[in-house]
Amino acid sequence: MSKKIKLLLVDDEENFVNTLAERMKMRDMGSEVAHDGETALEMVKDEKPDVMVLDLRMPGIDGVEVLRKVKKAHPDVQVIVLTGHGSEQDQEVCMQLGAYEYHKKPVDIDRLVKSIKGAYRQKMEDMMVAATFAEANDHADADKVMKESDD
Amino acid sequence: MSRLASLLKHPLRELQSEVDEVVSPGRYTLLRRKIICIMVAASLIPLSVMAVLNYYEHQNAMAREIQNPLRVLVNKTKNSFELFLAERTSTVSLIASAYTHAELADQNKLARIFAVMQKEFEGFVDLGLIDADGNQINYVGPYSLKGKNYAEQRWFQEVRLKGKYVSDVFMGFRKFPHVIIAVQHTTEDGRTWILRATLDTRQFERIIASMSLEPDADAFLVNTEGLLQTNSNNYGKVLEKMALPLPPQTFEPTVLLTTDPKGREIFLSYAYFPEADFVLMAVKPKASVLKTWYTVRGDLLFVFLLGVAAVLLAAMGVTNALIRRMKEAEDRRELALREVEHSQKLSSIGRLAAGVAHEVNNPLAIINEKTGLMKDILTMQQTDFPKKEKLLAQVESVLRAVERCRGITHRMLGFARRMDVTSEELDLGELIAETASFLANEAMHRKVEVRLDIDPELPRIVSDRSQLQQVFLNLFNNALAAVADGGRIEAIARPKDDGVVVTVRDNGCGMSEETLNHIFEPFFTTKKGTGTGLGLSITYGIVKRLGGEIAVESTQGVGSTLTITLPKGQREALA
Secondary structure, rough: OOOOEEEEEEEEOOOHHHHHHHHHHHEEEEEEEEOOOOHHHHHHHHHHEEEEOOOOOOOOOOOOHHHHHHHHHHOEEEEEEEEEEOOOOHHHHHHHOOEEEEEOOOOHHHHHHHHHHHHHHHHHHHHHHHHHHHHHHHHHHHHHHHHHHHH | HHHHHHHHHHHHHHHHHHHHEEEEEEEHHHHHHHHHHHHHHHHHHHHEEEEEEEEHHHHHHHHHHHHHHHHHHHHHHHHHHHHHHHHHHHHOOOOOOOOHHHHHHHHHHHHHHHHHHHHHOOOEEEEEEEEEEOEEEEEEOOOOOOOEEOOOHHHHHHHHHHHHHEOOOOOOOOOOOEEEEEEEOOOOOEEEEEEEEEEEEOHHHHHOOOOOOOOOOOOEEEEOEEEEOOOOOOOOOOEEEEEOOOOOOEEEOEEEEEEEEOEEEEEEEEEEEOOEEEEEEEEEEHHHOOHHHHHHHHHHHHHHHHHHHHHHHHHHHHHHHHHHHHHHHHHHHHHHHHHHEEEEEEEHHHHHHHHHHHHHHHHHHHHHHHHHHHHHHHOOOOOOOOOOHHHHHHHHHHHHHHHEEEEEEEEHHHHHHHHHHEEEEEHHHHHHHHHHHHEEEEHHHOEEEEEEEEEOOOEEEEEEEHHHHHHHHHHHHHHHHOOOOOOEEEEEEEOOOOEEEEEEEEEEOOHEEEEEEEHOOOOOOOOOOOOOOOOOHHHHHHHOOOEEEEEEEEEEEOOEEEEEEOOOOOOOOOO
């Protein structure tokens, strides 16, 4: 893992999220912090993080909604849900919406790190597959152009 | 009273509100009393009215039936009297006209004529010839009345006036009751004589005797002035004033219901004589006449009382059954309410636990991160200071405590999930083993062998964990109650078609046929005093709700086997 993983931590509990960000930095992960849904969505657009750690219960746009929007606009961003309130139904919904993993607070730091790394690997794989497809498409397009120019 | 009226008008509504509003244990007694009262009133009132109507109808019919023969008898007897008097009168009249004055005045001749008369007709006492001036010219009879003058006597004046005369009964010179028949005869040459015969009224008595009346009945002849002409049993001797008032005059035989001076109710039948101043009267006391009626009345009363008893019994029986049904329904409703209440209580406890767990999780996460950061700083950065090791140990300890708290809150959330009626995929074998372990202590204490035989191939089923736990807990409890110390309980679980069959078998006391028939009914219990009779009925309800079947087999003294079949079930698709 040569590249530094870009992390976005979203939680309205500042005490919690700032501390978590600091700990992640100590583990060589670039951590940005958002305290509500709107900010989170902006930052996803601007910062293009690799992995997002998302709380569900937040004022304004809640976690489930953020997850839905992020997965729609930026499907390559991997989302890990970390919540203190989640029920089994929430878990079910999040997994269906494309969350990578679902954790309940409080979570063991090693477990979370492992999950983040897994998510990052997943993202890389996805990008590679996408790139291969894109390449294939490019070739196809090129062939098409060539053929057209031949005519 | 108005309460009763409204009860009668809207019995059902009233009773319903009755059931709803009264909550004291005495309500059923009150309700029962009311229902019985209504039922009894509704059936006894028409019955009584019928009985009373019947009573009077019968009485009238009987009275008519009694009066008719009485009337006929009086008529017949009156005719006898009339015939008797007519015969005697015409005899005297014949003699008066058939013989000459000379013949009648001859003592011997008259004696002979009298002898013939006495022979042919009973009752003649004497015979006398009287001239137009009232002098007795000739006389045959037991008294010496010759030469006596009758000119001043009423009968003489009457006979001179009318030509024929029948007297009332009177004593006269003879000192015994007698009747005079006098006939006046006038020859063509203007000579007038009167032939007078005396009749013994014993003849009257004989005619009355021929009526052959019952001993308590009475019949007599009375004249139009109310003087008795014959002896009466109850109303005076001959020639005394009759103790009864004279009834209104009628020649037709008539029956009156009246009261005599002694206060007895009597049927008085009577008829006036058209030819003589006599009234024939027959008296029968009502009491004796109505003897048949009293028998009928007794029968009527008996039938009526029988009807009343039947109505009372029916009302009591029906009401008791009704009340019992109501009580059962009430109890069942209460039980259902209690169950709902219980499950609601559990689910709110569950919700509370979940809420607490959720709320605690957030601060717990902060503690976790803060402490984690401390640990990171201590371990990942090259810092060194005195007592670093000790500090690190404290931090580790806090982290362990957080871990413990995490375990607690997650268990609380799990409990909350169990309280909701949900279906989840579960391992039935594990559930049975877990449930059996609750009773392990008691089983061990009583040296009861509990054997579990769970097929390892048993499919997982989707069902309600806590409800199933209750089912097996009930079955194991019952089995434990049935076996003696040192007995054996077996639970066998096997896959079957599209589900699972669990058999719980014990070698306990078993059940009788009677018990088997009622085993799933609520409140049926054989554990006198200690059982509620709800266990198996709840078990039955749960198994049915979960889509399963429950069956029981038992032999007295050998043991019981309860078999539960549960479907595999399907995980409900989540919304």
